[in-house]
Amino acid sequence: DGGITQSPKYLFRKEGQNVTLSCEQNLNHDAMYWYRQDPGQGLRLIYYSQIVNDFQKGDIAEGYSVSREKKESFPLTVTSAQKNPTAFYLCASSAQTGLWEKLFFGSGTQLSVL
């Protein structure tokens, strides 16, 4: 089945630690995205990549980093500089490069701080 796979489902971070969230898609989509969701809030864009080896900052990129070395993979690293990392993180993809359109989401990763 085609889809977007996020792992792990639950992740715990210690103070001062970097953690990496995985996102893989087999939809052959060009564009991939990371969103952060806090309780009672909408989705806020962290980073997006519309083509391999290129990515752009979203509204809340500080304290996060990404890479896009392969079309099917877009991992997100939550660095120690992100002081309030507890949130639900959603990865998404869309078919076309350079054009925003409807997004397809993974099932999310819940990150909590120990």
Added chain:
Amino acid sequence: GQQLNQSPQSMFIQEGEDVSMNCTSSSIFNTWLWYKQDPGEGPVLLIALYKAGELTSNGRLTAQFGITRKDSFLNISASIPSDVGIYFCAGLTSSGNTPLVFGKGTRLSVIA
């Protein structure tokens, strides 16, 4: 930046009742999307609207693209327990080269 005002924030309804929610903006959008998010899962696309005045159905769900292009409505008829979740609207501008804008969601609870 652009914002979408989604209302109501939450609602509690009896099973079998109809539900209506909406999104409004001060900006014009050329595409409206409605998503549903089950607890602990990612949003799933329900309906996409591409033309002002368009009315589109997906089973018991009906969504409309407002004629001013600044609003959209989602109706759910004869609600059932599995309708529980958060419903998000999202809008796209005409150029397509600016990010999707999301509303903050409507949390729906259905009482059996």
